[in-house]
Amino acid sequence: DTEVTQTPKHLVMGMTNKKSLKCEQHMGHRAMYWYKQKAKKPPELMFVYSYEKLSINESVPSRFSPECPNSSLLNLHLHALQPEDSALYLCASSQDSGFEQFFGPGTRLTVL
Amino acid sequence: GIQVEQSPPDLILQEGANSTLRCNFSDSVNNLQWFHQNPWGQLINLFYIPSGTKQNGRLSATTVATERYSLLYISSSQTTDSGVYFCAGGGSYIPTFGRGTSLIVHP
Numbered sequence: 001d002t003e004v005t006q007t008p009k010h011l012v013m014g015m016t017n018k019k020s021l022k023c024e025q026h027m028g029h030r031a032m033y034w035y036k037q038k039a040k041k042p043p044e045l046m047f048v049y050s051y052e053k054l055s056i057n058e059s060v061p062s063r064f065s066p067e068c069p070n071s072s073l074l075n076l077h078l079h080a081l082q083p084e085d086s087a088l089y090l091c092a093s094s095q096d097s098g099f100e101q102f103f104g105p106g107t108r109l110t111v112l
Numbered sequence: 113g114i115q116v117e118q119s120p121p122d123l124i125l126q127e128g129a130n131s132t133l134r135c136n137f138s139d140s141v142n143n144l145q146w147f148h149q150n151p152w153g154q155l156i157n158l159f160y161i162p163s164g165t166k167q168n169g170r171l172s173a174t175t176v177a178t179e180r181y182s183l184l185y186i187s188s189s190q191t192t193d194s195g196v197y198f199c200a201g202g203g204s205y206i207p208t209f210g211r212g213t214s215l216i217v218h219p
Contacts, residue, residue, distance in 0.1 A: 101157075103155040
């Protein structure tokens with residue numbers, strides 16, 4: 001199974017809402033990533049988890065809070081987002097940091 | 113960090129044409145991937161190719177690590193090849209994405 005799944009596919013939320021994005025992989029990968037992608041731009045790295053520990057936080061605002069409950073799951077908790085946070089949020093995994101990455105289909109987020 | 117430059121930024125082809133996409137790196141990379149992002153946003157793995165040449169159907173890729181570039185060849189293009197092609201590469205850790213090549217294939 002070389003699949004990374006993400007839920008939900010689409011999410012619309014207000015600036016006062018709290019929501020979570022979920023990502024799951026069953027490839028036994030030990031590195032998992034969150035990326036943010038705006039239209040006509042490349043994916044932009046947000047967070048990296050390696051062996052379930054946060055290893056990279058690319059200076060992301062605290063309104064984004066990642067969580068890695070176990071080696072297969074990665075969550076991104078959202079709170080008090082701004083309209084400019086509207087984007088495609090992509091999850092990826094790899095065997096270890098620096099190895100081939102596999103991406104999920106993404107969650108398209110709209111903040112009103 | 114490593115800088116990744118992709119060319120051309122935009123490409124328009126007629127169905128059946130061939131094309132070459134290029135990716136230049138500012139420093140040596142230990143991991144290098146080519147992706148195709150379809151209109152729905154899904155990033156599809158094309159090649160993991162830190163060095164050498166690989167082929168998969170109508171697509172092939174070559175990375176010359178010593179000269180810090182990689183090429184993606186698309187032959188006999190089809191309308192389903194439309195989308196954005198990204199290369200991503202890194203030293204020993206997290207890959208850096210290029211800005212992509214936007215490809216449109218007309219029937």
